[in-house]
Amino acid sequence: MKIRTSVQVALIVGACTVLAPLYGPSMRARAATPQDDLDKSFKSIAGVLSLLEQNYADPISSEKAIYQGAIPGMLRTLDPHSNFLDPTEYQDMQRKQRAQYFGIGMLISMDGTKVIAMEPFPGSPAWRADLRRGDVIVAVDGKDVTKKDSAGVADMLRGQRGSPVRVTVMREGATDPVTVTVMRGAIETSLVDAFWYKPGIVFLKVTSFEAQNVASDVEAALLKLDESKIKGLILDLRENRGGLVTEAVSLSGRFLRDGQVVVSHRGRAEKEQVFRAKANPLAQKYPIVVLVNGNSASASEIVSGALQDHDRALIMGENTFGKGLVQAQFPLSEGAALLLTIAHYYTPSGRLIQRDYTKGSFFDYYYARKPVQNNDDVKSTDIGRKMYGGGGIAPDEKFEAPKPTLFERRIYNSSVIYRFASTYFGPAKPQLPEGWLPDNDLMARFKDYLQSRTAPPIPFTDAEFNRDRKWLTEQLRDEFYLRAFDKKTADRAQFLDDPEVQKAVENLPKAESMLSQADKVMAARRQ
Numbered sequence: 001m002k003i004r005t006s007v008q009v010a011l012i013v014g015a016c017t018v019l020a021p022l023y024g025p026s027m028r029a030r031a032a033t034p035q036d037d038l039d040k041s042f043k044s045i046a047g048v049l050s051l052l053e054q055n056y057a058d059p060i061s062s063e064k065a066i067y068q069g070a071i072p073g074m075l076r077t078l079d080p081h082s083n084f085l086d087p088t089e090y091q092d093m094q095r096k097q098r099a100q101y102f103g104i105g106m107l108i109s110m111d112g113t114k115v116i117a118m119e120p121f122p123g124s125p126a127w128r129a130d131l132r133r134g135d136v137i138v139a140v141d142g143k144d145v146t147k148k149d150s151a152g153v154a155d156m157l158r159g160q161r162g163s164p165v166r167v168t169v170m171r172e173g174a175t176d177p178v179t180v181t182v183m184r185g186a187i188e189t190s191l192v193d194a195f196w197y198k199p200g201i202v203f204l205k206v207t208s209f210e211a212q213n214v215a216s217d218v219e220a221a222l223l224k225l226d227e228s229k230i231k232g233l234i235l236d237l238r239e240n241r242g243g244l245v246t247e248a249v250s251l252s253g254r255f256l257r258d259g260q261v262v263v264s265h266r267g268r269a270e271k272e273q274v275f276r277a278k279a280n281p282l283a284q285k286y287p288i289v290v291l292v293n294g295n296s297a298s299a300s301e302i303v304s305g306a307l308q309d310h311d312r313a314l315i316m317g318e319n320t321f322g323k324g325l326v327q328a329q330f331p332l333s334e335g336a337a338l339l340l341t342i343a344h345y346y347t348p349s350g351r352l353i354q355r356d357y358t359k360g361s362f363f364d365y366y367y368a369r370k371p372v373q374n375n376d377d378v379k380s381t382d383i384g385r386k387m388y389g390g391g392g393i394a395p396d397e398k399f400e401a402p403k404p405t406l407f408e409r410r411i412y413n414s415s416v417i418y419r420f421a422s423t424y425f426g427p428a429k430p431q432l433p434e435g436w437l438p439d440n441d442l443m444a445r446f447k448d449y450l451q452s453r454t455a456p457p458i459p460f461t462d463a464e465f466n467r468d469r470k471w472l473t474e475q476l477r478d479e480f481y482l483r484a485f486d487k488k489t490a491d492r493a494q495f496l497d498d499p500e501v502q503k504a505v506e507n508l509p510k511a512e513s514m515l516s517q518a519d520k521v522m523a524a525r526r527q
Helices: 035-055 062-076 087-098 150-157 214-225 245-255 299-309 362-367 406-412 416-425 440-452 462-467 469-484 487-497 499-506 508-526
Strands: 083-085 100-103 106-111 114-120 136-140 164-170 178-183 185-188 192-198 201-206 232-236 261-266 273-276 288-292 314-317 325-331 337-346 378-380 386-388
Touching (some): 087 100, 150 164, 245 273, 261 299, 288 299, 299 314, 314 499, 314 508, 416 469, 469 487
Parallel strands (some): 201 232, 232 288
Antiparallel strands (some): 114 136, 261 273
């Protein structure tokens, strides 16, 4: 299910998404031009601001002109990842890094002009108060919020730990609004999930590295499964857009030999810094396949590049994004901050991760990217395999997902499955037996729902419906699981059906062979 207009907002974490990894404490700014030139530049900026304030047709805010105009404009001339955060965005980013906040524990989104509950977190105050996926939030503490966006509603739902908040929702099939009182509490979030995919094989999903508990959550998850019993691991970094370099180093390092290089960075004004592995003895013996795609970026590329260069894991999927710029946080007055690029990341073999962004627009850099092989940046892994830098991480085994049919795209780009589920369950609390799957009766009911839909219609033939029936069944199951169980249950069911994950399991013997070769090479070097 995908609501095209949705802007997902965690209730205490704002809408700001920082794709770049964050490095280090604040650092002193260094003047890059002679003082007289700098003074002249400041005078020019002040002069322009003065002209705007005196002559623009409407009153203007100096804060808006600087925060939304001058500073972002300067940064856009540098690189695609240097960024300016206003005080609210900077606070939100810091909350997200801490991975704990106080609130009701629910993800909300925009569905057109409506603010809807998308995911009450299991065990959270929202979950215990029986707020549900699909609820339309219409009032908070008796105040109408139907004209607010999701960020505005999120602000109203924030508050002190232990304080109550009344949330009024409209629920599909209910004739009257439903009002519940929720006690705000501590919400801990995890970006990690691990489970037995099949006997001896563990599937480990890391959604992001932007929180400070990622590596510790991986340790806890594998400890719970008993890592000594693992015969093979699938590490899924698809759609993982990065985060904290310290978390990437910790995760990579547990699988490498103690002291091996994980990543290094250096820049014009920064000395080279090398990050080394701190190994976990239980994580040294089993083979690993890492799944990546074009949206695996930054910290994900640090992990995949380190495991690839040391021949510790087979990398499978698509070329990664190619984001290897280091951003340092420079706090400014009034709580704002600059995320300024200060260096480049390099894999253990010395290849550059960053893709070239100087030969086109930033739009092309983000959305029209093509795989790059830089023949001037050729390095070797520990066992001598050739690798190329300057274009992200190229997979050892390419995997091209089957292209969706036109009918599948129409379904995916609409909210029809989401709306069908709301209609199906109505005001009743969603309940399903464990292992439930859509049956023929449900599929017929969904087909009738599609045929009766008028806003907007989704045209299809019986042949198209029957051809894509398996895919439709899986999509319906996932949506129903989200409502009757939780997102983790829905995700796990999806991963079990994923052909790329199945192919990764088939590639574990290749990863094991490569690991064996690396062990022999390292043993010979020690001798």
